[in-house]
Amino acid sequence: xxxxxxxxxxxxxxKKKKSLKRRLLAEKTNFxxxxxxxxxxxxxxxxxxxxxxxxxxxxxxxxxxxxEYNMYYEDxxxxxxxxxxxxxxxxxxxxxxxxISSFPEMTDSPQDAAAKxxxxxxxFEGLWEHLSAKYNCPIIQxxxxxxxxxxxxNKDASSINGRVNFVTRLNLKFADYADSHKNFYINDxxxxxxxxxLESWSDPYYWHMYKYAVTVAAIPYLSFNIANIIKxxxxxxxxxxxxDMDNTLWGGVIGDDGADNIEIGQETSISQTYSExxxxxxxxxxxxxxxxxxxxxDRETAVKGLERPDSVLREDDFVSxxxxxxxxxxxxxxAANELNLLPESFVFVDDNPAEREIIRQNLPNTAVPxxxxxxxxxxxxxxxxxxxxxxxxxxxxxxxxxxxxxNARRTEALSSFSNYKDYLLSLExxxxxxxxxxxxxxxxxxxxxxxNQFNLTTKRYTQTEIEAVASDDNYITLYGKLSxxxxxxxxxxxxxxxxxxxxxxxxxxxxxxxxLKRDMEYAMMDSFVEKCRKRNLKIIKGYYYPTAKxxxxxxxxxxxxxxxxxxxxxxxxxxxxxxxxxxxKNDVISL
Numbered sequence: 001x002x003x004x005x006x007x008x009x010x011x012x013x014x015k016k017k018k019s020l021k022r023r024l025l026a027e028k029t030n031f032x033x034x035x036x037x038x039x040x041x042x043x044x045x046x047x048x049x050x051x052x053x054x055x056x057x058x059x060x061x062x063x064x065x066x067x068e069y070n071m072y073y074e075d076x077x078x079x080x081x082x083x084x085x086x087x088x089x090x091x092x093x094x095x096x097x098x099x100i101s102s103f104p105e106m107t108d109s110p111q112d113a114a115a116k117x118x119x120x121x122x123x124f125e126g127l128w129e130h131l132s133a134k135y136n137c138p139i140i141q142x143x144x145x146x147x148x149x150x151x152x153x154n155k156d157a158s159s160i161n162g163r164v165n166f167v168t169r170l171n172l173k174f175a176d177y178a179d180s181h182k183n184f185y186i187n188d189x190x191x192x193x194x195x196x197x198l199e200s201w202s203d204p205y206y207w208h209m210y211k212y213a214v215t216v217a218a219i220p221y222l223s224f225n226i227a228n229i230i231k232x233x234x235x236x237x238x239x240x241x242x243x244d245m246d247n248t249l250w251g252g253v254i255g256d257d258g259a260d261n262i263e264i265g266q267e268t269s270i271s272q273t274y275s276e277x278x279x280x281x282x283x284x285x286x287x288x289x290x291x292x293x294x295x296x297x298d299r300e301t302a303v304k305g306l307e308r309p310d311s312v313l314r315e316d317d318f319v320s321x322x323x324x325x326x327x328x329x330x331x332x333x334x335a336a337n338e339l340n341l342l343p344e345s346f347v348f349v350d351d352n353p354a355e356r357e358i359i360r361q362n363l364p365n366t367a368v369p370x371x372x373x374x375x376x377x378x379x380x381x382x383x384x385x386x387x388x389x390x391x392x393x394x395x396x397x398x399x400x401x402x403x404x405x406x407n408a409r410r411t412e413a414l415s416s417f418s419n420y421k422d423y424l425l426s427l428e429x430x431x432x433x434x435x436x437x438x439x440x441x442x443x444x445x446x447x448x449x450x451x452n453q454f455n456l457t458t459k460r461y462t463q464t465e466i467e468a469v470a471s472d473d474n475y476i477t478l479y480g481k482l483s484x485x486x487x488x489x490x491x492x493x494x495x496x497x498x499x500x501x502x503x504x505x506x507x508x509x510x511x512x513x514x515x516l517k518r519d520m521e522y523a524m525m526d527s528f529v530e531k532c533r534k535r536n537l538k539i540i541k542g543y544y545y546p547t548a549k550x551x552x553x554x555x556x557x558x559x560x561x562x563x564x565x566x567x568x569x570x571x572x573x574x575x576x577x578x579x580x581x582x583x584x585k586n587d588v589i590s591l
Contacts, residue, residue: 001027004057005370006385010220014046017053024056030548031061032234032460037088037135038064039072041099042213050220054227058236069211070099076127084134089462090233091131092140092226096189096213097147097167097202104161106151113160121173128177128184136464138183140229143171145193145213148202182442183464185229185391189222195384196221228386234460235449238367238387239341241284242332244350245295245302245323249281249313250274251375254305255297265310273375278312280379285317288397289388290339290404292320294331294348299323319404328355329362338411339404340513342453342549347387349378392463394443396490406487407514413486424519424588427484431520431589433527436470436477443491444479447510453552454511456544461496461508474499476531480524482515482589489515493524497532503539504532509556523586525560532579542575560585 001024003013013020034055038044048064055062065086067075072093075083100120104113124141131139147156147163156162171190178186193201196218206212214222231237246253251263251270263271264278285291291313295302302323306315315321320338322331328350336343344365350356351373359368371381396403410427417423436444445463461469469475480493492515496508511521532540542557554571558564561582562575 001057002370004054004224005367006224007370007381008220008224010217013050013053013220014216017046017049020053021056024053028056028059031056031059032236034060034062034230034234035086035089036062036064036230037067037083037086037091039067039076039091039093041070041072041093041095042207043069043211044094046212046216046219047094047223047226050223051226054220054224055230058227058231060231060234060236072099073123073127076131088135088137090138090140090230091135092187093127093142095142095144097144098207098213100144100167100170103163104166106161108161110160113166117166117169117173121170124174125177128181132181132183132464136468138185138233138462138464140185140187140226141174141178142187142189143174145189145202146198148198148204183462185233187222187226187229192221192225224386228389229391232389232391233449233462235446237389238289238347239345240290240292240320240335240339240347241281241388242292242294242320242335242346242348243281244328244352244355245293245297245305247351247373247375248349248378249278250305250311255301259301259304259308262305262308264305264308270375275310275312277375277378280382282313282317284388285401286398287388287390287393288400290319290401291317292335292346293318293323294328294335294350295323296325296328297323316405317401319401319408327358327362329359332359332363332366339407340453340516347382347385349382351375392442392446394446394490396443399488399490402487403489403514406489409486410484421588427486427518427588429482429484429518429589431523431591432481433478433524433591435531436466436479440479440491441466441470444494447491447494447512448508453513453549454516455547455550456509456542456553456556457507458545458547458550459508469496476504476528476535478524478528478531480511480520480527482518482520493520495524495528497528497540499535499537502537503541504535504537506540506542509542519586519588521556522560522584523589523591526584526586527591529577529579529582529584538579540577540579542577544571544573544575546571 003020038048044066048066052062065083065088072095102116102120104116128139144167146167150156150164152159152162156164159165174186178184200215201218203215206215243249251274254262264274265271303315306313320335322335332346332348333343343363347367348359349371356368359366367387369381369385371378414423441463445461445466448461470477476497478495479491482489482492492512494508494510497504497506542562544554557575562577565574565576567573
């Protein structure tokens with residue numbers, strides 16, 4: 001919904017939050033349900049209501065538990081039957097500088113100031129440890145905005161008696177905890193308040209009048225950032241940054257001006273602006289974001305812009321380059337098909353408002369930021385839109401661009417074979433399939449939240465839940481890695497089965513779409529059946545729950561020899577396999 005895209009009008013969202021919610025509920029379908037507990041050190045009702053709207057815009061329908069004003073600690077630390085019954089899947093601790101119980105005084109010694117810092121930190125640490133142990137779910141915690149006044153002026157930042165110094169050191173301790181603990185995430189109020197303008201963000205009128213720690217017009221910015229963390233945890237980040245070239249990656253039109261005359265490099269202020277933007281774009285590769293080009297140009301002419309010695313981006317930085325005179329909506333759809341992704345995985349960046357509108361009309365689920373035509377604003381708008389909010393990071397993320405390039409080489413190699421099995425054998429594929437191990441827990445959890453098309457049950461898991469399943473003898477777990485002569489694809493498939501009597505119920509079966517049609521699913525099923533045999537199980541039951549995205553796996557069980565035993569009016573089906581009748585099907589992947 002355009003009203004909820006950055007840059008948005010915070011005051012308008014506050015005013016129209018109810019009507020925006022009604023529209024989203026009417027327009028969207030297939031929401032992901034989620035239970036969110038908000039433990040507030042301030043009045044949180046509007047924060048909750050606006051967060052609800054942003055989550056709906058991301059396809060997440062939340063139920064909320066909300067603590068009473070400033071009861072965040074009591075609700076989290078002590079017996080709370082209502083919260084226990086609610087069973088939160090995410091907990092958001094919404095505190096602010098007003099919740100810091102003790103600040104250093106001018107007469108305090110360094111030891112006194114350090115003791116106060118330790119006391120405040122330990123109070124929060126004890127809360128997090130208790131919440132984590134009791135509810136076993138991700139925790140999102142605000143760090144602290146700076147005080148809206150400085151008693152000592154600039155020295156407030158350097159003196160151990162200063163509040164600015166105290167908040168800085170406390171935030172660093174929060175950051176250290178987040179860095180060393182799984183399923184704990186910082187909502188960076190310190191940055192958000194600075195970006196918005198601290199004087200406006202922390203207007204004391206709203207605290208004394210309503211116990212709002214943030215001015216009303218800024219509430220949407222706070223809620224938007226929380227929504228971005230949550231949608232990232234649920235695997236709803238974008239995956240591809242697709243860019244125009246002329247007046248987007250460089251200044252000028254290369255077909256008219258020539259490669260020598262476009263604006264890039266360090267010669268002028270505008271060329272420096274485009275170089276900075278290219279550096280920002282290129283840095284996304286290290287996050288595992290795929291880069292692509294979609295440009296109306298002559299290809300031979302356009303790539304010369306990337307060959308300039310002062311171009312930060314090079315042709316091999318991109319996994320897809322659609323440079324032609326076709327409609328950009330067709331180019332984007334074609335690129336999505338080639339990458340085995342959905343158009344909704346893309347962020348389309350173009351300085352031309354007409355091209356942006358064409359994408360919106362033809363591919364409505366594609367993100368199209370309103371970047372305008374001022375290059376100096378591009379980074380700000382993209383960065384604050386939260387498309388690629390990072391909550392978990394694995395080795396596979398860093399290598400993702402190379403994995404997709406290797407896929408392109410595989411596709412090219414296919415053209416020289418008339419027999420598909422000969423092609424698969426030529427890849428010299430090697431698989432690693434075994435029960436979950438600590439080294440891959442993060443990637444396994446990440447994959448369960450990202451895979452949509454090859455996902456039979458659409459069940460999601462946090463990393464904590466994955467670890468719990470892995471240690472439970474009532475479950476069978478498998479992860480699959482796949483490599484071949486072109487490169488390593490990393491962890492690409494995950495399966496979880498729950499054992500009950502002599503039957504294993506498949507609760508999760510997913511696979512990355514980048515290894516489609518390489519028989520990895522057969523290798524996984526062979527291994528899964530073998531695990532069941534070793535546990536003396538007789539039957540495997542599989543379940544398929546159709547969504548708008550997973551139609552490609554509707555025949556999965558029949559291809560593996562399962563018999564359909566039921567199907568309801570919504571297409572939800574149940575399948576059965578007698579383990580004694582199963583015969584291995586993988587003959588192209590060496591395990």
